[in-house]
Amino acid sequence: MQWEVVIGLEIHTQLTTQSKIFSGSSTTFGSEPNTQASLVDLGMPGVLPVLNQEAVHMAVKFGLAIDAEIGQHNVFARKNYFYPDLPKGYQISQMELPIVGKGHLDITLEDGTVKRIGVTRAHLEEDAGKSLHEDFNGLTGVDLNRAGTPLLEIVSEPDMRSAKEAVAYVKAMHALVRYLGICDGNMAEGSLRCDCNVSIRPKGQVEFGTRCEIKNVNSFRFIEKAINSEVARQIELIEDGGKVIQQTRLYDPNTNETRAMRSKEEANDYRYFPDPDLLPVVIEDAFLDTVRATLPELPPAKRERFQSQFGLSAYDASVLASSREQADYFEKVVGISGDAKLAANWTMVELGSLLNKLGVEIEQSPVSAEQLGGMLLRIKDNTISGKIAKMVFEAMANGEGNADEIIEARGLKQVTDSGAIEKVLDEVLAANAEQVEQYRAADEAKRGKMFGFFVGQAMKASRGKANPQQVNELLKSKLEG
Amino acid sequence: MHQMTLAEIARGLADKKFSSEELTRSLLARIAQLDPQLNSFITVTPELAIAQAQAADARRAAGETGALLGAPLAHKDLFCTQGVRTSCASRMLDNFTAPYDATVVSRLAQAGAVSLGKTNMDEFAMGSGNESSFYGAVKNPWNLDHVPGGSSGGSAAAVAARLLPVATGTDTGGSIRQPAAFTNLTGLKPTYGRVSRWGMIAYASSLDQAGTFARTAEDCALLLQGMAGFDPQDSTSIDEPVPDYSASLNGSLQGLRIGLPKEYFGAGLDPRIGDLIQQAVKELEKLGATVKEISLPNMQHAIPAYYVIAPAEASSNLSRFDGVRFGYRCENPHDLTDLYKRSRGEGFGIEVQRRIMVGAYALSAGYYDAYYLQAQKIRRLIKNDFMAAFHDVDVILGPTTPNPAWKIGAKNADPVAEYLEDVYTITANLAGLPGLSMPAGFVDGLPVGVQLLAPYFQEGRLLNVAHQYQQATDWHTRSPEGF
Numbered sequence: 001m002q003w004e005v006v007i008g009l010e011i012h013t014q015l016t017t018q019s020k021i022f023s024g025s026s027t028t029f030g031s032e033p034n035t036q037a038s039l040v041d042l043g044m045p046g047v048l049p050v051l052n053q054e055a056v057h058m059a060v061k062f063g064l065a066i067d068a069e070i071g072q073h074n075v076f077a078r079k080n081y082f083y084p085d086l087p088k089g090y091q092i093s094q095m096e097l098p099i100v101g102k103g104h105l106d107i108t109l110e111d112g113t114v115k116r117i118g119v120t121r122a123h124l125e126e127d128a129g130k131s132l133h134e135d136f137n138g139l140t141g142v143d144l145n146r147a148g149t150p151l152l153e154i155v156s157e158p159d160m161r162s163a164k165e166a167v168a169y170v171k172a173m174h175a176l177v178r179y180l181g182i183c184d185g186n187m188a189e190g191s192l193r194c195d196c197n198v199s200i201r202p203k204g205q206v207e208f209g210t211r212c213e214i215k216n217v218n219s220f221r222f223i224e225k226a227i228n229s230e231v232a233r234q235i236e237l238i239e240d241g242g243k244v245i246q247q248t249r250l251y252d253p254n255t256n257e258t259r260a261m262r263s264k265e266e267a268n269d270y271r272y273f274p275d276p277d278l279l280p281v282v283i284e285d286a287f288l289d290t291v292r293a294t295l296p297e298l299p300p301a302k303r304e305r306f307q308s309q310f311g312l313s314a315y316d317a318s319v320l321a322s323s324r325e326q327a328d329y330f331e332k333v334v335g336i337s338g339d340a341k342l343a344a345n346w347t348m349v350e351l352g353s354l355l356n357k358l359g360v361e362i363e364q365s366p367v368s369a370e371q372l373g374g375m376l377l378r379i380k381d382n383t384i385s386g387k388i389a390k391m392v393f394e395a396m397a398n399g400e401g402n403a404d405e406i407i408e409a410r411g412l413k414q415v416t417d418s419g420a421i422e423k424v425l426d427e428v429l430a431a432n433a434e435q436v437e438q439y440r441a442a443d444e445a446k447r448g449k450m451f452g453f454f455v456g457q458a459m460k461a462s463r464g465k466a467n468p469q470q471v472n473e474l475l476k477s478k479l480e481g
Numbered sequence: 482m483h484q485m486t487l488a489e490i491a492r493g494l495a496d497k498k499f500s501s502e503e504l505t506r507s508l509l510a511r512i513a514q515l516d517p518q519l520n521s522f523i524t525v526t527p528e529l530a531i532a533q534a535q536a537a538d539a540r541r542a543a544g545e546t547g548a549l550l551g552a553p554l555a556h557k558d559l560f561c562t563q564g565v566r567t568s569c570a571s572r573m574l575d576n577f578t579a580p581y582d583a584t585v586v587s588r589l590a591q592a593g594a595v596s597l598g599k600t601n602m603d604e605f606a607m608g609s610g611n612e613s614s615f616y617g618a619v620k621n622p623w624n625l626d627h628v629p630g631g632s633s634g635g636s637a638a639a640v641a642a643r644l645l646p647v648a649t650g651t652d653t654g655g656s657i658r659q660p661a662a663f664t665n666l667t668g669l670k671p672t673y674g675r676v677s678r679w680g681m682i683a684y685a686s687s688l689d690q691a692g693t694f695a696r697t698a699e700d701c702a703l704l705l706q707g708m709a710g711f712d713p714q715d716s717t718s719i720d721e722p723v724p725d726y727s728a729s730l731n732g733s734l735q736g737l738r739i740g741l742p743k744e745y746f747g748a749g750l751d752p753r754i755g756d757l758i759q760q761a762v763k764e765l766e767k768l769g770a771t772v773k774e775i776s777l778p779n780m781q782h783a784i785p786a787y788y789v790i791a792p793a794e795a796s797s798n799l800s801r802f803d804g805v806r807f808g809y810r811c812e813n814p815h816d817l818t819d820l821y822k823r824s825r826g827e828g829f830g831i832e833v834q835r836r837i838m839v840g841a842y843a844l845s846a847g848y849y850d851a852y853y854l855q856a857q858k859i860r861r862l863i864k865n866d867f868m869a870a871f872h873d874v875d876v877i878l879g880p881t882t883p884n885p886a887w888k889i890g891a892k893n894a895d896p897v898a899e900y901l902e903d904v905y906t907i908t909a910n911l912a913g914l915p916g917l918s919m920p921a922g923f924v925d926g927l928p929v930g931v932q933l934l935a936p937y938f939q940e941g942r943l944l945n946v947a948h949q950y951q952q953a954t955d956w957h958t959r960s961p962e963g964f
Contacts, residue, residue, distance in 0.1 A: 045579070046567075046583060048715050049716065142806075279717060
């Protein structure tokens with residue numbers, strides 16, 4: 001039987017507000033346990049929540065970016081359940097009236113086609129604390145620093161049909177929230193977490209199969225692997241005559257398997273009801289306009305502009321626009337060097353592989369956009385060749401200064417004085433008299449191959465500094481003249 | 482000294498007839514002597530009180546003035562008081578020392594009020610007789626065999642017994658007005674949102690409101706002045722200017738339109754109370770008021786709606802008492818579920834557990850629409866009834882309670898019988914309106930209260946009517962024998 005995979009995702013993004021969603025505590029990651037937990041975060045008797053307007057601003061910004069309806073009348077609800085890292089015994093969330101309604105996000109598939117993924121809703125809620133099960137001799141420690149961190153939970157439609165599509169969607173969402181500056185996207189620190197709802201159905205069937213939810217998958221790679229392993233499990237189960245039971249499952253990267261956490265029957269009845277401590281939040285058109293004015297240029301618009309303004313290929317434009325930081329870097333380099341093609345190549349190829357090697361993001365690049373742009377200027381004005389530029393780039397990466405300093409210090413300035421070049425060529429030809437004879441005796445095709453040998457020797461003798469074009473011309477006239 | 486009202490104390494302190502420290506020491510001695518009969522305090526804080534009194538005296542010596550500067554009071558034991566046990570009259574919080582002050586507490590402290598301690602109450606404010614306290618029932622100073630009302634029974638008994646001139650309380654379904662009626666006091670529940678709930682341990686968040694106990698409306702005005710106002714820490718508090726309540730006391734009642742809801746005078750009302758209410762109406766007519774019968778047709782649904790909404794909110798509000806971070810924790814829990822079950826099972830009393838279960842049930846999947854949503858609809862209808870009524874009248878008047886204070890233990894077997902005693906007070910909470918109870922006479926030696934309700938933020942009007950009435954009557958000046 002041919003199976004079709006159906007995937008819907010819930011992405012939890014921690015919003016980068018200065019303080020928590022209902023208290024004034026800081027949201028900085030990695031502080032000593034419970035040092036960023038106020039009376040409100042501890043759920044002390046008598047405390048009350050006060051909504052952080054910045055969180056609302058960010059949620060609305062997101063909603064506008066995915067072309068969604070923004071809930072005018074927002075209600076916060078209590079989701080009731082007991083857990084030690086949930087201090088109040090309920091999580092303040094949104095149930096019936098979320099802040100972001102139906103919207104959509106376009107993803108580019110591997111074959112280059114664009115697919116539109118529906119976003120059902122996105123709602124604001126508070127994060128829970130963390131239970132720490134190690135280091136306490138059989139007891140559990142509770143760290144409430146994270147409790148109350150604002151989350152925007154983004155729920156997609158079940159529109160994805162493969163693990164690859166799911167990953168493309170998460171990547172696009174990841175890029176978007178970073179573009180908007182509302183989430184740092186740090187998956188390792190849990191700033192962006194993903195629950196995957198996976199089901200299968202015979203190809204052609206309209207009804208959905210029974211789904212399982214894989215909780216908390218925290219990297220692009222694991223999302224793909226977790227979904228694929230869950231799909232394989234479901235197919236095997238059904239083909240063996242079994243039935244998929246609606247379950248919450250956990251993915252174990254060590255075994256590359258998902259295992260059951262709890263079934264639907266064991267699920268909590270959360271007893272949602274409107275939180276009487278918070279009044280409904282009414283979003284007025286004027287507020288929407290204010291937020292709209294803060295929207296940055298988003299990836300699709302940026303891709304198009306990179307093509308039309310800079311003449312980049314669709315591929316280059318989409319790579320460069322994939323993150324706001326990279327796009328900004330690239331545009332800065334263009335601004336300095338005045339050469340978009342050169343800037344695109346260097347940003348994508350040399351810088352890309354350097355960052356890859358170092359395992360850092362472009363924000364932490366050891367070579368700044370100003371440095372790279374400055375170096376490209378020296379390529380353009382023939383001070384250095386492309387080959388020397390690679391040396392200069394490496395030196396910049398090692399912190400040896402900017403391009404001009406390095407060129408000066410290392411004496412890498414290109415030699416364009418034809419007298420000096422001729423002198424080098426004469427030496428090279430004299431030292432290789434035999435090859436010169438052979439060259440002169442050879443036919444056109446053979447000559448072409450041998451010519452490279454002389455160029456190589458000449459560049460070597462000039463320690464790469466001779467202007468390659470001049471070397472070519474002068475060499476040709478000397479050999480053939 | 483203990484017979485003085487807050488207004489008289491303010492004048493005495495201003496005229497330097499006595500110091501706050503002298504007054505405080507005298508009242509502390511009186512509490513030590515008389516409270517064992519009443520059990521109105523859970524915690525008395527003599528050292529703190531004397532220190533606050535000395536500080537108030539020093540402020541006055543430095544030239545500061547103010548009606549509350551050096552004035553003694555006590556707080557219902559659900560207002561968080563930094564460094565002082567805040568128990569909610571529950572075993573659950575018997576060991577809980579609040580790490581911060583409620584806004585009500587800090588505002589009154591800033592005004593120079595001297596807190597003598599924390600008063601007894603129904604556990605987590607759930608009850609109408611102050612019998613559900615972990616620290617034992619409170620006795621009514623008018624008859625020690627009877628309840629003082631609840632849930633703010635300790636504050637009521639203490640003020641009625643002249644242990645204090647005034648005290649704070651909270652009112653979720655009548656918890657200020659009903660005990661005020663049962664103990665011959667003036668009790669004011671302000672508009673929902675008038676007084677901050679920050680630091681007030683929640684029973685039912687959408688209904689809870691802090692208010693005042695005093696012997697006179699004049700004193701309620703002084704105390705409310707120190708409590709009311711917007712608080713950015715409470716999203717449900719309302720940013721509405723606070724008028725000068727004392728200035729509102731002296732207006733004439735000429736032309737005041739009083740509405741008598743016919744539903745308040747039907748079956749279930751002790752006819753002797755009905756007669757006393759009619760007498761109060763006559764007094765007000767003499768003062769120039771006109772009277773009109775009105776109808777609040779949805780009042781009959783108020784108790785069922787209240788006993789869905791309040792327990793629903795309570796079931797969630799009380800989830801934080803889980804034995805993990807503060808409060809009671811059972812001995813040797815063998816796992817997490819055991820920790821929760823036994824900590825809560827042992828820490829909460831029977832009435833609290835009953836309401837948590839009722840509330841959790843009402844919010845459950847499949848029942849939510851039938852109970853909680855339905856109750857919210859009733860709530861809206863009740864509010865609409867009031868809005869319509871206030872088109873034609875300035876205040877609504879009726880009995881505060883259908884019966885006088887019952888004997889301690891008389892309603893223990895039947896919680897619903899106790900719930901029904903809140904029939905006249907609950908509607909104001911559901912609608913969020915201000916309400917006041919004032920003394921209107923006695924039945925079998927037990928006090929009877931008359932309730933006044935007004936439109937939103939018209940606390941001044943309620944105090945005005947009550948003050949004018951108290952200028953013409955002397956019920957409120959009667960004190961219980963032995964106190």
